Amino acid sequence: MTERCKWLGMDIVGHLAFGYAINLQTDPTNRYMIPGLAVSTYQFNCFMQYPLLKRLGLHHLIGVADTKARLEYARILYHIIGTRLSEPTHAHNDLYSFVTDHLDNAADGIQTSELWSEAVFFFPAAGDTTTTVISALFFYLSRNPTAYKRLATEIRNTFKYYEDIRGGQQLTGCRYLRACIDEALRISPPASGTLWREPYNDGEPVIIDGHIIPPGTQVGVSAYSLHHNEDYFAKPFEYDPDRWLIEDEANLSLMHSAFAPFSLGARGCAGKSMTYLETGLVIAKTIWLFDFEIAPGKLGIVGEGVPGRRGERGRPNEFQLYDTLGSRHDGPNLIFHLRANGLTSTS
Numbered sequence: 001m002t003e004r005c006k007w008l009g010m011d012i013v014g015h016l017a018f019g020y021a022i023n024l025q026t027d028p029t030n031r032y033m034i035p036g037l038a039v040s041t042y043q044f045n046c047f048m049q050y051p052l053l054k055r056l057g058l059h060h061l062i063g064v065a066d067t068k069a070r071l072e073y074a075r076i077l078y079h080i081i082g083t084r085l086s087e088p089t090h091a092h093n094d095l096y097s098f099v100t101d102h103l104d105n106a107a108d109g110i111q112t113s114e115l116w117s118e119a120v121f122f123f124p125a126a127g128d129t130t131t132t133v134i135s136a137l138f139f140y141l142s143r144n145p146t147a148y149k150r151l152a153t154e155i156r157n158t159f160k161y162y163e164d165i166r167g168g169q170q171l172t173g174c175r176y177l178r179a180c181i182d183e184a185l186r187i188s189p190p191a192s193g194t195l196w197r198e199p200y201n202d203g204e205p206v207i208i209d210g211h212i213i214p215p216g217t218q219v220g221v222s223a224y225s226l227h228h229n230e231d232y233f234a235k236p237f238e239y240d241p242d243r244w245l246i247e248d249e250a251n252l253s254l255m256h257s258a259f260a261p262f263s264l265g266a267r268g269c270a271g272k273s274m275t276y277l278e279t280g281l282v283i284a285k286t287i288w289l290f291d292f293e294i295a296p297g298k299l300g301i302v303g304e305g306v307p308g309r310r311g312e313r314g315r316p317n318e319f320q321l322y323d324t325l326g327s328r329h330d331g332p333n334l335i336f337h338l339r340a341n342g343l344t345s346t347s
């Protein structure tokens with residue numbers, strides 16, 4: 001599912017940002033974008049976590065083996081942006097048409113390089129992250145039959161026809177779906193690493209939780225550790241959507257205070273609503289049309305932790321993420337069966 005979700009995620013971002021049909025799902029031509037993006041986010045994450053590498057001039061060594069993938073990725077980004085620039089501003093109802101309007105009015109004018117850095121940011125920020133939560137959801141649903149059945153019942157009872165599944169009140173009213181998404185974001189946060197911040201207080205130290213933070217010090221919390229802290233989440237390694245549906249307000253607000261998959265505050269994620277819409281649609285439509293199960297044999301265990309493996313990677317029920325600013329992952333491998341209703345109700 002990782003591979004297919006990545007194709008889907010990039011296709012959506014292509015349309016959303018630049019009105020461009022990348023068509024990774026249906027045409028293999030541009031699929032080299034996926035490894036290209038992976039190596040560039042890996043490299044970026046190294047700079048962020050180990051700034052010394054850049055200062056020592058060692059940054060050229062990271063990803064040197066994958067230079068071809070990075071260059072090819074950069075080439076198609078140029079092509080996508082170039083194609084969009086050659087079209088009228090409002091040729092598509094995409095992000096570009098809004099951003100360009102904004103820059104038109106800015107005092108310093110339009111900077112093509114700004115557009116470039118936005119594009120470089122947007123593909124991983126909007127595409128890769130949603131890919132992870134959708135892949136994780138397929139992983140956890142395929143391993144938790146109770147959650148799977150409850151979700152399938154909710155979706156199939158809410159929507160009489162496949163065509164009815166679209167953004168709106170019916171979809172947002174699917175409370176169990178929302179709980180399943182939140183639980184996947186909690187247990188497998190797509191941006192799982194530490195997002196460093198330099199607290200600023202007019203040159204004075206900042207006090208956090210009784211600790212004096214001298215000016216110039218960077219601080220940060222990893223969403224993964226926060227989401228697995230037992231002080232906030234009981235049995236944190238269990239996938240349990242019901243934890244989000246309890247009546248106990250105090251406990252709910254305690255959990256929400258430590259739930260930060262999109263980061264928090266003024267620089268928190270701008271695409272949060274888009275994520276819930278996209279993930280909700282993909283999962284609801286898939287479950288309406290298909291039943292699915294884990295593939296047999298060795299294929300079926302791809303994405304799981306392996307018992308005995310070092311470094312907290314021994315939990316078979318946990319979808320394995322590797323921090324690359326976003327996340328690298330693989331699997332799950334699933335088998336899909338078209339439901340009888342799916343055949344009769346779609347046109």
Ligand code: HEM
Pocket residue numbers: 125126127129130133189190191195261262263266267268269270271272274275
């Ligand atoms: C599961 C999906 C997503 C997750 C987990 C996620 C997570 C995050 C996080 C943690 C940040 C803060 C980064 C930092 O402070 O350094 C962020 C920022 C941002 N995200 Fe997302 N994101 C997701 C999906 C999206 C989507 C779909 C879009 C666009 C449609 C998007 C657009 C943005 C933007 C524009 C920012 C920068 C906000 C700012 O700096 O003001 N994200 N996201």
